[in-house]
Amino acid sequence: AAGGSLSGVAAGIARGVCRHFSAAGYGCLLEAPLRSGRRADVMALGAAGEIVIVEIKSGPQDFRTDRKWPDYREFCDRFFFAVGADFPQALIPKDVGLIVADRYGAAPVREGPHHKLAGSRRKAVSLSFARLAALRLQATIDPPRDYCV
């Protein structure tokens, strides 16, 4: 998804992707901000510390206008695009991971290349992931008073 928060088709794909990775023991975060200024639609952290980024493409136009996706590889060990069942898969480069998903789950079509992060980057990304997840969780338990019903 390009900018803003996930909505419509993209939000459904995100849910299915998170279900898939959660079932495999990963913790998942939506819209994880990166130092580069971009946001990862889904970032998943595995039991052995593996970091996965999944970029959701709601349709061909969304894919064609995104020229910056290779930047995500600096922040993960594996990168995937996730698309709906009706997305024309031939558009997606062959050397990138691909997942087909809907609201209820996801199935990998192909694994992307593994490009293992350097230790210092992995440590930084994991630590930011942990603090962000905890901050968001804390906001559900003790929400800021600025937002009143």
Added chain:
Amino acid sequence: AAGGSLSGVAAGIARGVCRHFSAAGYGCLLEAPLRSGRRADVMALGAAGEIVIVEIKSGPQDFRTDRKWPDYREFCDRFFFAVGADFPQALIPKDVGLIVADRYGAAPVREGPHHKLAGSRRKAVSLSFARLAALRLQATIDPPRDYCV
């Protein structure tokens, strides 16, 4: 707090402790399960990766019946007890960190000793913290269907 989930006075102290550490840039988790089988009332993870455990004592009896608190030191760089303003502070050993808290915030009375975790343990604790926070957060977004209203 000894066993079970936090309630009453302990829950209020936990909220104040989390506000204190959140304001200092830490991500906080309540009731973090440890490999030892115990749970840390509050676990906080700092920007530089520092791991803090805070054990809440709702009253003198709760403190006197807890003989296992030194075990927590294996899982953190710093350990604190947190108590309410009316707790008799003389009961708490002098060589342990102490925080006084209520629902609205917390103030450290004394820093405990720093006992820096070994790298492998720090990595394991941080990774578990990250995945647990993300799993709990995910459950607020996409709750398991077993729990219906």
